[in-house]
Amino acid sequence: MDNQYASHTASHNPQGQQDQTQLSPASPEVQSASLKPEHTYTETETQIERSSTGNRWLYKPLRLRYLLAFVAIDIVLLVIVMSLTVLSGKNQGFVSIPSQNISTTTTLAANDRSIDFSFSFEIGVLWTSLPSFVFSLFAAYWGWIAAAVSDRQPFIDLRKPGGADARQTVLLDYRFVPIFWRWVAAFKRSHAAVGSTVLLTLALTYLMQPLSARLFAPQSVLLPGEVPVSFTAEYEETRIGANMDWRPIMSAVSATKLYNGGRIAWTDNQYAYRPFRAVAGAVDVNARVAANTTAYAAYLNCEVIPHYKMGLNRRDSLSGTVTVAGTDRGCDFEQDFAVISSQEIYFKTTTQLQCSADAYYSRLVFTVGTFSSSAQYLLANISVISCATGYRVQPGVLTASVALASDGTESTTIHSFQQTGEPDTERPVLWRVFEDGILSTTAWSQGAEWTTTDFGSLILYHAQKRSFGGFLNPDILKSSISDMFTSVYMMAVAVNGMRPTPGAASFSGSVVTPTTRLFVVPWVAYVVAVFLVLALGFAVFVLVHAQTSHCILAEEPRGLLSLAGLLEDSSLAGAA
Numbered sequence: 001m002d003n004q005y006a007s008h009t010a011s012h013n014p015q016g017q018q019d020q021t022q023l024s025p026a027s028p029e030v031q032s033a034s035l036k037p038e039h040t041y042t043e044t045e046t047q048i049e050r051s052s053t054g055n056r057w058l059y060k061p062l063r064l065r066y067l068l069a070f071v072a073i074d075i076v077l078l079v080i081v082m083s084l085t086v087l088s089g090k091n092q093g094f095v096s097i098p099s100q101n102i103s104t105t106t107t108l109a110a111n112d113r114s115i116d117f118s119f120s121f122e123i124g125v126l127w128t129s130l131p132s133f134v135f136s137l138f139a140a141y142w143g144w145i146a147a148a149v150s151d152r153q154p155f156i157d158l159r160k161p162g163g164a165d166a167r168q169t170v171l172l173d174y175r176f177v178p179i180f181w182r183w184v185a186a187f188k189r190s191h192a193a194v195g196s197t198v199l200l201t202l203a204l205t206y207l208m209q210p211l212s213a214r215l216f217a218p219q220s221v222l223l224p225g226e227v228p229v230s231f232t233a234e235y236e237e238t239r240i241g242a243n244m245d246w247r248p249i250m251s252a253v254s255a256t257k258l259y260n261g262g263r264i265a266w267t268d269n270q271y272a273y274r275p276f277r278a279v280a281g282a283v284d285v286n287a288r289v290a291a292n293t294t295a296y297a298a299y300l301n302c303e304v305i306p307h308y309k310m311g312l313n314r315r316d317s318l319s320g321t322v323t324v325a326g327t328d329r330g331c332d333f334e335q336d337f338a339v340i341s342s343q344e345i346y347f348k349t350t351t352q353l354q355c356s357a358d359a360y361y362s363r364l365v366f367t368v369g370t371f372s373s374s375a376q377y378l379l380a381n382i383s384v385i386s387c388a389t390g391y392r393v394q395p396g397v398l399t400a401s402v403a404l405a406s407d408g409t410e411s412t413t414i415h416s417f418q419q420t421g422e423p424d425t426e427r428p429v430l431w432r433v434f435e436d437g438i439l440s441t442t443a444w445s446q447g448a449e450w451t452t453t454d455f456g457s458l459i460l461y462h463a464q465k466r467s468f469g470g471f472l473n474p475d476i477l478k479s480s481i482s483d484m485f486t487s488v489y490m491m492a493v494a495v496n497g498m499r500p501t502p503g504a505a506s507f508s509g510s511v512v513t514p515t516t517r518l519f520v521v522p523w524v525a526y527v528v529a530v531f532l533v534l535a536l537g538f539a540v541f542v543l544v545h546a547q548t549s550h551c552i553l554a555e556e557p558r559g560l561l562s563l564a565g566l567l568e569d570s571s572l573a574g575a576a
Helices: 002-012 014-022 028-034 043-050 064-090 124-158 179-188 192-214 246-258 431-437 454-466 474-497 522-548 559-567
Strands: 101-109 114-122 216-231 233-235 276-278 288-304 309-316 319-328 331-340 345-352 363-371 379-404 410-419 498-500 506-520
Touching: 064 124, 064 506, 064 522, 124 179, 124 192, 124 216, 124 522, 179 192, 192 522, 216 288, 246 454, 246 474, 276 288, 276 506, 288 474, 319 363, 319 379, 331 345, 331 363, 331 379, 345 454, 363 474, 379 431, 379 474, 454 474, 474 498, 506 522
Parallel strands: none
Antiparallel strands: 101 114, 216 276, 216 506, 233 498, 288 379, 288 506, 309 319, 319 331, 345 363, 363 379, 379 410
């Protein structure tokens, strides 16, 4: 009964017979065929399957458009870096920086009070972080390409006619080799393309990218331009005459030369200048304005007289009248002054205004000595110094800047003076009045070691400032005499000699504005350019390598089954 039921089932149930057939042992070929998934092929996949030697699948970074995009970016960066380097060298930087800090304050109203929020941004972050960010992206782009070259290399070796060692193909995955010595592993396996691209990745990431933060640097420069200017005063020789008050002039010289005070406006160590000013609103504060002007100076040519005559008219053993006479370069001079034991230092100053033209018209004569009761003339350590006077009016281009103080006063800074012609050495109209008046005032101080004129005191104090212990040395005195005479004349011209001229006609001058400009650091730019050229060359190499070195990949491998599919139809299929 059971046998009949079984035969009936076998004869009337073909599907059951088919199921029993599928459960029976099968050959390896059938077993391999059963692993193939049912799939409906598209037209594109059919073309890839048909092409065993034609078009091969490429990793996205190695495709033509992505490599050409990298080449284009490389060339653009190279052109930008070199262009900015040239512009920076020719134009004192390539862009002006108005301020290195941007600050803002926001006020929020609360229930019973207001809250201020301050925000400050240092604009210097831009020219350090922006190049670093750009070249970080550039290095990342190249790292993407280099990773694709590394991933593709085992599949290239699998396609070799003679095959390749499993350690260089199916067992090799560069993604699991740290990038710092991935290039070593690549060169050991003769994978030059992998090793060289990885080395360039390291260089771009850890050398060029940090170095690019120093590509730009700010620097203060002076930018020239034109501006209308006008004189604010003119020099009148007659203003330096007998009616001039010498005390303020001597005080100003003392403040500047002895106590390092600020200079009188429109003067320096040598000249007093005719002042000028740019048209209101034409220049920025502290801008350096240059204009043609006139400089006024006086100077001395001093000599220590080695031969002179002395006489003494004694009143008693400790006092008398000393006479000094001599000749200096064709000009005779004579001095007489009282000597007494209560005074230690003597510094006699006199003027000789009757010299001939050949003898340079005049002399300022200075005799210095110390009291000594045992000396023949009651003076020891005697030195006689005679100085010929000279005057100069020098045309030139003066560069100066005017700043306003908090109290509204102006402060003038002289930056440079460039002579533009021969000086006029004619003597001023009232030169005799000036040379006689400079020695006309006398100051007496109870604590001073000497009694002399105001001008003589300036000389001695200045000599003490230079050499406290040896200030009576004739060479030191000679230098101080010359410096003080120049300073006094310069002050007299600046304080008394200039007559204000409001509404004077304007003329063309130039303005030099201190500006912060952004420069390209040349050596950094050259190093970056070298890296960019190397990257460009390697990109072309990878482009050629990707087109000429074929691999076995016909489509993108996805997951473990796709990787196992590489062994399909191979002798290892059974083992798999």
